[in-house]
Amino acid sequence: MTELKGALIGCGFFAINQMHAWNDVDGADIVAICDRDPGRLKIVGDQFGIERRYRDAEAMFADGGFDFADIATTVQSHRALVEMAARNRVPAICQKPFAKTLSDAKAMVEACRNAGVALMVHENFRWQTPVQAVRKALAANAIGKPFWGRFSFRSGYDVFSGQPYLAEGERFIIEDLGIHTLDIARYILGDVSSLTARAERVNPGIKGEDVATILLDHENGATSVVDVSYATKLSKEPFPETLIELDGAEGTIRLSQGYRLEITNGRGTTTMDVSPRLLPWASRPWHNIQESVGAIQQHWVDQLKRGEEHSTSGADNLKTFALVEAAYDSAAQRKTVDVKAML
Ligand code: NAD
Ligand code: 89V
Incomplete structure (x- = not known):
């Protein structure tokens, strides 16, 4: 299976689960990470052996070299980061809650649709x-x-x-x-x-x-x-x-x-x-939640490769x-x- 390359943004509390799950997923690897907090960047980079580390997401997208972005920040940054992914024509996963408001969430779906890239909300339950x-x-x-x-x-x-x-x-x-x-x-x-x-x-x-x-x-x-x-x-x-x-x-x-x-x-x-x-x-x-993180991330990779819509696509998650x-x-x-x- 061709390995997709991913970049994770946000190296906080929950991202640790996502990084472990990416290690288990067939068909994808995380090649770059980003967090504006250097302490979190070091903890996750060292724990998971990721060399490419960024404090600024714009800089990471400018360097490129990845097939999707996994946005694991808190809600305040979701719209800006999803729209950044869309501008760079990079498919994106966005953690829940999708956005601050429904109108932001609609704009995010629209941005990815216009860019022709997949958008999935990490709604794992x-x-x-x-x-x-x-x-x-x-x-x-x-x-x-x-x-x-x-x-x-x-x-x-x-x-x-x-x-x-x-x-x-x-x-x-x-x-x-x-x-x-x-x-x-x-x-x-x-x-x-x-x-x-x-x-x-x-x-x-x-x-x-x-x-x-x-x-x-x-x-x-x-x-x-x-x-x-x-x-x-x-x-x-x-x-x-x-x-x-x-x-x-x-x-x-x-x-x-x-x-x-x-x-x-x-x-x-x-x-x-x-x-x-x-x-x-x-x-x-937490194992119930942790197992479901692996399941949704595997689903992301499988559907992306098939070119089919995700169960919790941005459009689905608006509802x-x-x-x-x-x-x-x-x-x-x-x-x-x-x-x-x-x-
Ligand atoms: P956290 O505060 O521990 O981590 C967020 C990290 O993102 C921080 O390290 C912060 O420095 C970084 N960050 C924020 N904005 C950034 C930006 N613009 N660029 C780069 N880095 C940035 O938060 P958390 O508890 O890990 O939660 C993250 C998200 O995960 C939240 O949306 C939360 O609701 C969600 N979450 C989901 C589940 C689930 O089961 N799906 C469980 C827990 C948390
Ligand atoms: O899943 C979540 O979003 C977590 C928790 C289970 C603690 O509510 O924030």
Whole structure:
């Protein structure tokens, strides 16, 4: 297989997972890295043996010599860096959240479309092994037509020590974590026509909301609830598991804590262990997320080589990002928001 050459921008907390995963991916290697912080550049460059190091992304694009850019910075720089990739005719992966606003995200999709380059959002949660197992069961018609769902992420895990910026933004859980849960809801039950949300802050030590409950009307007629919390202290901490309940005309699917999948239908009940693999470089409890990073990056390479659209292309992710904006709007105005009108 021809090796694609990649350049990674942003050598922070999460990029370490992406670099490990690039080592595992078939068909691509990282040949250059960039971070404006020299300390981070040295840590990642030394750990992964990357000689080409840049503090300025413009300088890295000017030198070229790579087939794609993997943007792993925080959201503030996403639009500028994606547009830089487009100007240089380089396909790009952009970490979630895609952009600061929906209009920025639309401009980014447009820039890449005009440049004729692929754009994928690193929205990895739909690639988690347990989520894939739920989607597979539904596709195999295990429960007939689904009419109701719940996608739930409730935790008391301290995410702030690894990612201090999460405590500082005006927006927190919907933008950072709910975005994944909303994407899973779309992936499993299809696109959303309207949405109603409530949000609140329980932890006084942070700026943004850490609890949200969102009611989704799916275009296929199903209703679902997305509920997310970082203020939920349980006897057994579930981080970072997304729990899923689906009711269909002919049965039910339950993905419960401990990666246990239960399917009930006319043939009885089957229970499966759908735990993610613990990769050699991974660590619990993050291994579920870490495995999905490898899966989405392999998908990037495979689709790029085939010249086919990615599952979480920029265009697809506009529909997830719109749910985030709609949720904030709905919670602030206490009204139902027409999501289709936003796209
Ligand atoms: P971080 O702050 O630890 O790292 C970001 C790095 O980017 C920093 O080292 C910073 O110096 C660098 N940077 C910022 N702007 C730059 C620019 N213009 N040019 C060069 N370098 C620049 O952040 P993080 O926790 O690693 O998060 C990065 C992104 O990953 C965020 O968007 C976050 O939401 C996302 N994330 C995704 C997942 C997931 O599962 N998909 C999990 C955690 C974080
Ligand atoms: O996946 C993420 O974006 C992370 C976390 C799981 C901690 O919310 O920020």
